[in-house]
Amino acid sequence: AGLAAAVLAACGACLVFGLLTGLGVAAQGVPLAGAFALGLGFSSTGWVFAGVGAVAAQLTWGASGARGLGIGALVLAFLLRAAGDGSPAGWLAWLSPIGWAHRLRPFAGEQWWVLAVGLFATGVLVAAAVGLSARRDLGAALLPARLGRSGAKASLRSPLALAWRLQRGTLLVWTVCLALVGLLMGGVAQNVAETMRDNRAVAEVLSRLGGGGAVTDAYLAGTMTLFGLAAAGYAVQAALKLRAEETAGRAEPVLATAAGRVGWALAHLTFAFFGSAFVLTVAGWATGLAYGSGSGLVPAALAQLPAVWVLAGLAASLIGVLPRFAAGAWGLLAGFLVLSLVGTALRWNDVVLGISPFQHIPRLPGGPFSTTPVLWLLLIAAAAVIGGLFALRRRDIPVG
Incomplete structure (x- = not known):
C-alpha cells in the first residue's frame, strides 16, 4: 500500500506538472497540440523515473542509496540520448526516456504513440518494484548496506x-x-x-x-x-x-x-x-x-x-x-x-x-x-x- 501510494503520488505530480506546463505554453498562443506534447513529454519522463525510484527503494536500505541509483539512471539516460543524437546509431536514443520525450516531436508533427512507450516502461518498472517488495523483509533491502567508518575522514x-x-x-x-x-x-x-x-x-x-x-x-x-x-x-x-x-x-x-x-x-x-x-x-x-x-x-x-x-x-x-x-x-x-x-x-x-x-x-x-x-x-x-x-x-x- 505504501509503495502504491508513493508511486501514484509521484506519477500524479508529474501529470499535473505536465498539464500545467502545457497550459502555460498554450496560454502564449502556440498550437495546443504542441504545447501539451511538450508538457506530457515531461510527464512521461517523470513517470519512468518514478518507476526507477520505486525499484531503487526496494534495492537499497536508505534514501541516499536509492538517490544514488536514481541519479545513475538519469546519467545513463542522458548518455544514451546524447549518443543517439550525436552518432549514426540513432536507435540508442530510443533506449532513453529522455529520448522518448524528444521523439514526441512537439510543434513538429506530434507522434502521440510515443507516450505509450513511456507508459509501458513505467508499468514494467512498477511491477518489478512490487515483485521485489514481496521478496524483501520489512525494513530491509535486497542489497546489503555498507558499514560506516568508525571515525570521520580528515577531509571531513x-x-x-x-x-x-x-x-x-x-x-x-x-x-x-x-x-x-x-x-x-x-x-x-x-x-x-x-x-x-x-x-x-x-x-x-x-x-x-x-x-x-x-x-x-x-x-x-x-x-x-x-x-x-x-x-x-x-x-x-x-x-x-x-x-x-x-x-x-x-x-x-x-x-x-x-x-x-x-x-x-x-x-x-x-x-x-x-x-x-x-x-x-x-x-x-x-x-x-x-x-x-x-x-x-x-x-x-x-x-x-x-x-x-x-x-x-x-x-x-x-x-x-x-x-x-x-x-x-x-x-x-x-x-x-x-x-x-x-x-x-x-x-x-x-x-x-x-x-x-x-x-x-x-x-x-x-x-x-x-x-x-x-x-x-x-x-x-x-x-x-x-x-x-x-x-x-x-x-x-x-x-x-
Missing part, C-alpha cells in the same frame, strides 16, 4: 567539508535535472520559433516574457528566466539546510567544536550561492548545446544570478531573524514565480511586477544589459545575508 573535519557531504546530492540532482530540461528546451527552440513567427499575439507575449528582439531570442530569454526560478529553488533548498540541521539537533554538536556559527552558516550558504551559479552554468550550456550555439547561452543563464542570490539572501535572513518561519522562503519564491510568469504575460501593473527581483534581470539573449539593477540586486542579497548572519549569532540554537 571542517564546516565546509561537512556541508559538501550534506549538500552534494541535492546539487547533483538539480544540476542533472536542469541539464536535461535544457537539452529538451534547446532542442525544440527552433521549431517553436518557426511556429510562432506568423502569430502576432504570441510574438507580443514572448516580447514581454523574453524582452523583445528576435522570436528565437525572446523564447530563449524566457527559458533563461525559467532556469533562474528553478535555480532559486535550489538556492532556497540549500540555504534551508541550515534550519533542517538545527531542528534535527545536528547543528549543536558541530557548534560545540571550534566551528563558529558564522563559519557553519557560511559553509552551507556557499552552496546556495555558488551551487546555484554552477546549476545555471550547466543549464545554459545544455540549452546552447541542443540549440547549436555551444556555450553561447551560459552568460544569458548566469545573468539570472543576482535575482537567485536575492532569494538565497532572504532565506538566510529568515533563518537568522524568524527561524520558525524560514520555510516562508518557498512562499516568496512562489510569489516571485507568479509575478514573473503569470503577471508579465497578463500585463499586471509595473509596480506590482517590480516586487519580483527577476523583473529587473536583463533579458538575454537579445535584450539590453543594464548594470544598475544588477548591482542593486547584489547589494540587497549581500545585506540580507549579513543581516541573517548577525541575527544568527545573537539568537538561541536548540540543543538536542
